[in-house]
Amino acid sequence: MTGNGSKAVIEVADAKVSFGAVKALDGVTLAIMPGECLGLVGHNGAGKSTIVSVINGGLTPHQGSICGDGEILARYGINAARARGVRCVFQELSLCPNLTVIENARVLHRHLGGFGWRTRAKEVVERSLDAVFPGHGIASDRTVGDLSIAERQMVEIAMAFSDAGTTPRLIILDEPTSSLDASLADRLLAHIRRFVAAGGSVIFISHILHEILTTANRIVVMKDGRIVAERPAAVWTEQSLVEAMGSVVKGEAHRRKARDLADAPVVVEQTGRGMPFRARRGEIVGLAGLAGHGQTRMLMKLHATASADWLPRRDPAIAFVAGDRRLNGIFELWSILKNLSIASLGDLAVRGVVNSGAETERAGEWKRRIEIRTPDMANRILSLSGGNQQKVLFARALSTRAPVVLMDDPMRGVDVGTKQEVYEIVRQEAAQGRTFVWYSTEMEEVCLCDRVYVFREGAIVAELAGDAVTEENILAASFRAEAA
Amino acid sequence: MRLTVSADAVRLTIPALALTLLLAAVFWLQPRAMSYIGLNLLFNLAVPIALATIAQMLIMAVNDLDLSMGSFVSFVACVAATFLRDAPLVGTLILAGVVIVYSVLGIVIHLRNLPSIVVSLGMSFVWAGLAVLLLPAPGGQAPDWVRALMTMKPPIAPMAIVASIAIAILAHLIVMRSSLGVVIRGVGGNERSVERAGWSVLATRAGAYGLAGIFAVLAGIALVGLTTSADANIALRYTLLSIAGVILGGGEFIGGRVSPVGAVIGALTLTLAGSFLSFLRISPDWQIGAQGAILIVVLALRLLLNRIESGETGR
Amino acid sequence: MKTLERLSRRPWIWSWVAVFLVWFATIIVTGGASTLGLTQAALTFAAFSIIVGIGQMFVITLGPGNVDLSVPSTMTLAGTVSLKLMDVDNGMILPGLVVAVLIGVAVGLLNYGLIKALRIPPIIATLSMSFIVQSAAIWTNRGLRIKPPGFLAEFTTSGTLGVPNVAIIALLISLGAWFLLERTIYGRWISAIGQSMPAARMAGIPVDGTRFVTYVFCAVLAALAGYLLACFSGGAALNMGSEYLLMSIAVVVLGGTAVAGGDSNVPGIWGASLFMYLVVSMLNTYGLGAGIRLIMTGLIIISVIMLAGGRQPGAR
Amino acid sequence: AAMPASALADTSGKKIALSNNYAGNSWRQAMLTSWDKVTSEAVKAGVVAAADPFTTAENQATEQAAQIQNMILQGYDAIVLNAASPTALNGAVKEACDAGITVVSVDGIVTEPCAWRIAVNFKEMGRSQVEYLSKKLPQGGNLLEIRGLAGVFVDDEISAGIHEGVKQFPQFKVVGSVHGDWAQDVAQKAVAGILPSLPEVVGVVTQGGDGYGAAQAIAAAKRPMPVIVMGNREDELKWWKEQKDANGYETMSVSIAPGVSTLAFWVAQQILDGKEVKKDLVVPFLRIDQDNLEQNLANTQAGGVANVEYSQADAIKVIEAAK
Numbered sequence A: 001m002t003g004n005g006s007k008a009v010i011e012v013a014d015a016k017v018s019f020g021a022v023k024a025l026d027g028v029t030l031a032i033m034p035g036e037c038l039g040l041v042g043h044n045g046a047g048k049s050t051i052v053s054v055i056n057g058g059l060t061p062h063q064g065s066i067c068g069d070g071e072i073l074a075r076y077g078i079n080a081a082r083a084r085g086v087r088c089v090f091q092e093l094s095l096c097p098n099l100t101v102i103e104n105a106r107v108l109h110r111h112l113g114g115f116g117w118r119t120r121a122k123e124v125v126e127r128s129l130d131a132v133f134p135g136h137g138i139a140s141d142r143t144v145g146d147l148s149i150a151e152r153q154m155v156e157i158a159m160a161f162s163d164a165g166t167t168p169r170l171i172i173l174d175e176p177t178s179s180l181d182a183s184l185a186d187r188l189l190a191h192i193r194r195f196v197a198a199g200g201s202v203i204f205i206s207h208i209l210h211e212i213l214t215t216a217n218r219i220v221v222m223k224d225g226r227i228v229a230e231r232p233a234a235v236w237t238e239q240s241l242v243e244a245m246g247s248v249v250k251g252e253a254h255r256r257k258a259r260d261l262a263d264a265p266v267v268v269e270q271t272g273r274g275m276p277f278r279a280r281r282g283e284i285v286g287l288a289g290l291a292g293h294g295q296t297r298m299l300m301k302l303h304a305t306a307s308a309d310w311l312p313r314r315d316p317a318i319a320f321v322a323g324d325r326r327l328n329g330i331f332e333l334w335s336i337l338k339n340l341s342i343a344s345l346g347d348l349a350v351r352g353v354v355n356s357g358a359e360t361e362r363a364g365e366w367k368r369r370i371e372i373r374t375p376d377m378a379n380r381i382l383s384l385s386g387g388n389q390q391k392v393l394f395a396r397a398l399s400t401r402a403p404v405v406l407m408d409d410p411m412r413g414v415d416v417g418t419k420q421e422v423y424e425i426v427r428q429e430a431a432q433g434r435t436f437v438w439y440s441t442e443m444e445e446v447c448l449c450d451r452v453y454v455f456r457e458g459a460i461v462a463e464l465a466g467d468a469v470t471e472e473n474i475l476a477a478s479f480r481a482e483a484a
Numbered sequence B: 001m002r003l004t005v006s007a008d009a010v011r012l013t014i015p016a017l018a019l020t021l022l023l024a025a026v027f028w029l030q031p032r033a034m035s036y037i038g039l040n041l042l043f044n045l046a047v048p049i050a051l052a053t054i055a056q057m058l059i060m061a062v063n064d065l066d067l068s069m070g071s072f073v074s075f076v077a078c079v080a081a082t083f084l085r086d087a088p089l090v091g092t093l094i095l096a097g098v099v100i101v102y103s104v105l106g107i108v109i110h111l112r113n114l115p116s117i118v119v120s121l122g123m124s125f126v127w128a129g130l131a132v133l134l135l136p137a138p139g140g141q142a143p144d145w146v147r148a149l150m151t152m153k154p155p156i157a158p159m160a161i162v163a164s165i166a167i168a169i170l171a172h173l174i175v176m177r178s179s180l181g182v183v184i185r186g187v188g189g190n191e192r193s194v195e196r197a198g199w200s201v202l203a204t205r206a207g208a209y210g211l212a213g214i215f216a217v218l219a220g221i222a223l224v225g226l227t228t229s230a231d232a233n234i235a236l237r238y239t240l241l242s243i244a245g246v247i248l249g250g251g252e253f254i255g256g257r258v259s260p261v262g263a264v265i266g267a268l269t270l271t272l273a274g275s276f277l278s279f280l281r282i283s284p285d286w287q288i289g290a291q292g293a294i295l296i297v298v299l300a301l302r303l304l305l306n307r308i309e310s311g312e313t314g315r
Numbered sequence C: 001m002k003t004l005e006r007l008s009r010r011p012w013i014w015s016w017v018a019v020f021l022v023w024f025a026t027i028i029v030t031g032g033a034s035t036l037g038l039t040q041a042a043l044t045f046a047a048f049s050i051i052v053g054i055g056q057m058f059v060i061t062l063g064p065g066n067v068d069l070s071v072p073s074t075m076t077l078a079g080t081v082s083l084k085l086m087d088v089d090n091g092m093i094l095p096g097l098v099v100a101v102l103i104g105v106a107v108g109l110l111n112y113g114l115i116k117a118l119r120i121p122p123i124i125a126t127l128s129m130s131f132i133v134q135s136a137a138i139w140t141n142r143g144l145r146i147k148p149p150g151f152l153a154e155f156t157t158s159g160t161l162g163v164p165n166v167a168i169i170a171l172l173i174s175l176g177a178w179f180l181l182e183r184t185i186y187g188r189w190i191s192a193i194g195q196s197m198p199a200a201r202m203a204g205i206p207v208d209g210t211r212f213v214t215y216v217f218c219a220v221l222a223a224l225a226g227y228l229l230a231c232f233s234g235g236a237a238l239n240m241g242s243e244y245l246l247m248s249i250a251v252v253v254l255g256g257t258a259v260a261g262g263d264s265n266v267p268g269i270w271g272a273s274l275f276m277y278l279v280v281s282m283l284n285t286y287g288l289g290a291g292i293r294l295i296m297t298g299l300i301i302i303s304v305i306m307l308a309g310g311r312q313p314g315a316r
Numbered sequence D: 001a002a003m004p005a006s007a008l009a010d011t012s013g014k015k016i017a018l019s020n021n022y023a024g025n026s027w028r029q030a031m032l033t034s035w036d037k038v039t040s041e042a043v044k045a046g047v048v049a050a051a052d053p054f055t056t057a058e059n060q061a062t063e064q065a066a067q068i069q070n071m072i073l074q075g076y077d078a079i080v081l082n083a084a085s086p087t088a089l090n091g092a093v094k095e096a097c098d099a100g101i102t103v104v105s106v107d108g109i110v111t112e113p114c115a116w117r118i119a120v121n122f123k124e125m126g127r128s129q130v131e132y133l134s135k136k137l138p139q140g141g142n143l144l145e146i147r148g149l150a151g152v153f154v155d156d157e158i159s160a161g162i163h164e165g166v167k168q169f170p171q172f173k174v175v176g177s178v179h180g181d182w183a184q185d186v187a188q189k190a191v192a193g194i195l196p197s198l199p200e201v202v203g204v205v206t207q208g209g210d211g212y213g214a215a216q217a218i219a220a221a222k223r224p225m226p227v228i229v230m231g232n233r234e235d236e237l238k239w240w241k242e243q244k245d246a247n248g249y250e251t252m253s254v255s256i257a258p259g260v261s262t263l264a265f266w267v268a269q270q271i272l273d274g275k276e277v278k279k280d281l282v283v284p285f286l287r288i289d290q291d292n293l294e295q296n297l298a299n300t301q302a303g304g305v306a307n308v309e310y311s312q313a314d315a316i317k318v319i320e321a322a323k
């Protein structure tokens, strides 16, 4: 690797990492050159996050070596990595929610201290935010917890690109666009290109393949802890990437044939500012618009009106699939099994006593049905990769008898193959009369819906149905209100 | 440029308003309190409570809880009334030693990943035991300089007010403005990200506990300065008072959301609530219950103001 | 070997190890002569902390910040009022019990009412409530010690087949609690709420109802313990619960229940309660002064929790 | 015309407050009841303008100090004080004195020189227990000591008196000592825990409020009943009476009468009246013996404490005696 003139910023050779029986990395060799954007794709649990942790210094591989600029780094850790200019944006947000943006910058840059650090930190953050997301509108003295999830992700990305003493040389982005809407994502991708053109390096992980294809110079495909393919980006197509990842290509996702649902009874209704919200039996209703414009709040409101806080319901009215699984999705101390069954215990119990046989059986069914990758459903939920945890949340909601399922951008971090399977399940369930209310930041998913409400500033500004549900129409509606 | 009220400021207005209302009520009931001496009498015993509340707040900032605060302050008071007066050097060494013990507790709690509640519960017995050994019967005497400091009569405002403001400013500088304070709160907010940025969470926790130890030591010394002598049970109620003070001041149990100025205000509010009740002259049977009721009323006030406030900003 | 290793990872095992060490260290002083007496005394007095501790454990399982500080005053109020009502009359035993339980229900109701209506941390809400309940106790009987009915006094102080009756009651309550936690939907619910309240809400759990029932349950157990304790010690005193404030929390956490909630543990409560009683007995037996005794108690508590170790990573 | 020397300052406009640190046991409740009974009559008769009782929520010196400071603000002329700590309130008491307020401490007294003290000789109370036992059990034997709350002045004093007594009568030996916190249930628990490891005990020396608990624990352990010194609580006296009737059980009972608060009230009134009163006054403790057991039991409220209330004349007598 060192033969061709320039030396790799970081080079990992034959790294092996295992967690118990799981081989998260099984001999991975990877080099990142200066001025290169390396795309990293793979199914859920392929080992992407793990290799990121190794490069970032947060995880010492059980075997293998790490080189930087041609020399072997014997004692590589977080501080060594940061000193070499390695920065990382983790998929799960890792800012301190109780601190302001400035204070988070102070935490991130260890050497910013001394008298007057606030001014310096403010400058560093704002400069970087302006560079990556021009016109972001985020005041740097706001508390991170008060920011929307998209704003938080922007801050985190900007922090990684910021320069306070040590110039960032290698930036690792683990699914950075998962909470960003299309326009923000585009700005980020443009900045990555500029950064790379200026000689910086980027490792870019995403399940959204066209982002990778348009941004990366080189794409590496991982599967089961190994690198299975590595080619220049220009050679790849979306099709070939999916094949390399090992997912069965199921063809382009198609919206269901337009059905006439006008006669079906309305099952959920909500009026507020803007247009009223209505969903009929068997309908898939999409919530679209730029991220953070009130879609999640609408889902929460729908959930609150239909769920009981004091008395248990005999027949659940509504089920919910969380997108922010750490916050309102998983129960960390529990096994996969208990996490799956919690919403449908009423059906699995006789007079309040849980029938554990029925519970195990039900869990086994769902494990097969949506392929939860685990040797044993009695393992802790945290032993699953992020995407697999998300599948458990799906199974939790779908296994209830609730006629309405709310989905809060549920495909964050779910790999392509699984997505197709879930789409299929959603379609089947809808055909059998279940109603889905689906908020998504991915245009492709929104286009799967029968009807779409477009949000702007906390209110519904447009309703699109049938063939009118197209990317152009949605974008137009999302921005039209701004002009008005 | 959008005008945003910082969350910290919002967090502060509510406790401050509660304090003002209560103070107005006290003045109305007892106009004599509205004087230099009156204010001092109302508030001077709040000074050690404010210090202990700050100490508790530092521990709560890293998501822990200290159930030994009361017995620790009692122990410090005993040391201050004995060694610090008779053998200042030994006394100072002992106090420095116990601050180090506090740091070590932070380290042990972190390394072994122990619940701070249990460790501090255990420590509360240890401090109480040491205090009983030191002063089996109440006694000792405050060092003269401490007594002089606490009974000083500064111009314009009485000592109690001056000291409270000084404590609030000092704690604000340390916790909200300094880098150490930021990292301490960062550990409370998201320990993993602080670690990923290359900080030692261990050292930070040790720092937070050490600082808490220092403030608690100051609380003990200030208390002896007011009471002139000590006993082993003198400050046991500070454990719950300090927790209540932090909460009243807008702090939270987890997530590193704390407010030093709020904590001082919380301590003042709690002290004032007691006086308010005295002035009301309730039947002795219900005097204890009234203390509970006033806590509830103050917190209800907090809720009410919160409602009004969130209604205004539309959050 | 394998079982030993598995056992050592149980959070409650350490309190039991400590119990046996302390028990042994105590009886060795008298050459084993005190074995039966000490064991019976330990079972008797631990029974009260067990009953109170189980209620507290359910509340602590609800998650960080959940704790019931009104336990001591509830015990006092239930003890004083029921004894006053029974007035040494054997025929009034049942009404007395009913009144004690009703007091528990009322206190739990008010506790959760405060927490919910004012959205204040439970620690503060229950503290405020405890002052009010304490006042009510003072107001109802002004500190008079009324004797329990003869039958109850006899029942609570004697045993069946050598096992103290109160310990048998504690055992029955523990079995019930264990069943609730491990086998029923309600047990799942409180554990889920303890791990993450938003997640529990989104999973369709009736969060308020569950928390409400839990606070009531805790107060009812406290009231029951107060009733039994008052009968056992020959009358209710206004300060009879005060010991059980820290005790109830200590036995829960020493017993291996997660302080951060979501994970509870019934056998641990037994180990920790016996341990807390035996430690004091041991130190008394060795004739140590109050200061040393307190220090030793503290150090032993810390050692036990150090041995039991922290929680597994991944858990908060 | 010259006023007669006896007509001193008028106290009908004066306000007296009771600062009490604890209300959680029968003794303190009896104290508050006595105070209420005696002072309300005095107020009605126009002797003083007001006599308000105040109790702190928690038994804590700092809280009581704040309470005293509030009384200063409220403009009381005298404060009758049952202190949580003999020294920790000195700061607040000094401030009260400086504000011209008469402070009379009683039962729990304070060491601040400007205050009056109405004290019981606690040391003597402890010593006399052993003396009594030495008469009853001349051959001596093992004693179990039940103490009060660790770190509190009264506990330390009585215990010191007991140990003095043991030195004086060396045939006795204290083989075990537990803290019963002056509460029956705590005492019962502590005694039950130490009992199995003790040799035969002939006597139990106590501080009051814990004799019945000890008796219960000893009975539960099926040990021979030693001589337990009682503390004037009704349940203790009743148990003693039952034992006496059944098997001629003999013991004695000693404690301070809760009514001393009323004595302090009258003393404060006398001081306000301009009387010259010595700073240290002594009240005898209330002792019950085998022969006057029935009479005292009859006079004691069920569940209460043996009590005496004092009148103005009693106070004058005590003041004169100290001169």
Ligand SMILES: Nc1ncnc2c1ncn2[C@@H]1O[C@H](COP(=O)(O)OP(=O)(O)OP(=O)(O)O)[C@@H](O)[C@H]1O
Binding pocket: A019, A020, A022, A023, A024, A042, A043, A044, A045, A046, A047, A048, A049, A050, A051, A382, A383, A384, A385, A386, A387, A388, A413
């Ligand atoms: N701390 C851990 N304990 C146990 N297993 C782990 C741990 N971390 C990772 N794994 C396992 O290692 C494998 C690789 O995980 P990794 O997070 O690298 O996957 P990924 O490629 O990032 O997947 P995703 O796209 O879902 O994020 C998975 O099977 C995961 O379950």
Ligand SMILES: Nc1ncnc2c1ncn2[C@@H]1O[C@H](COP(=O)(O)OP(=O)(O)OP(=O)(O)O)[C@@H](O)[C@H]1O
Binding pocket: A044, A045, A049, A091, A092, A174, A175, A382, A383, A384, A385, A386, A387, A388, A412, A413, A414
């Ligand atoms: N520092 C860590 N300590 C313990 N476990 C970890 C750590 N980092 C990652 N894991 C585990 O690695 C696995 C991958 O989860 P993670 O949250 O990283 O997935 P992700 O990449 O963020 O999500 P997604 O699957 O949506 O892409 C999980 O089992 C997680 O618990």
Ligand SMILES: [Mg+2]
Binding pocket: A048, A049, A050, A091, A385, A386
């Ligand atoms: Mg990952």
Ligand SMILES: [Mg+2]
Binding pocket: A048, A049, A091, A174, A175, A386, A413
């Ligand atoms: Mg991932």
